[in-house]
Amino acid sequence: MKNILELFYDQPGDWHGIPSGQDSPFVRTARIKNENLEMLNESMTDEQKQLMEAYFDADTKIEGMIHFDRFRYAFHLGAQLMAELIQGKEELLK
Numbered sequence: 001m002k003n004i005l006e007l008f009y010d011q012p013g014d015w016h017g018i019p020s021g022q023d024s025p026f027v028r029t030a031r032i033k034n035e036n037l038e039m040l041n042e043s044m045t046d047e048q049k050q051l052m053e054a055y056f057d058a059d060t061k062i063e064g065m066i067h068f069d070r071f072r073y074a075f076h077l078g079a080q081l082m083a084e085l086i087q088g089k090e091e092l093l094k
Contacts, residue, residue, distance in 0.1 A: 041049065 041052075044052065
C-alpha cells in the first residue's frame with residue numbers, strides 16, 4: 001500500500017477530473033447552461049431580473065464560503081503532513 005505522500009505525488013496532472021478542451025463535457029454543459037440562462041433572462045421582467053440577480057449574489061457568497069472551507073481543510077491537512085515529516089515520521093517516506 002502506498003503512503004500518503006506517494007498518493008499525492010502520483011496524482012495525474014488533471015487531478016480534478018475535468019477534461020480540458022472545447023468539446024469537454026464541462027464546456028458543453030457550461031454552454032448549455034449559458035444558453036438557457038440567456039433565454040430565461042430574455043423572458044423576464046425587470047423586477048424578476050433584480051430578484052434573480054439577488055439570488056445569484058447570495059449563491060456566489062455561499063460558493064465562496066464553501067471554497068474557503070475546502071481550502072482551510074486542505075491547508076490544515078498539508079500542515080499536519082509537514083509537521084509529521086518534520087518530527088521524523090520516517091514511515092511516511094518509505
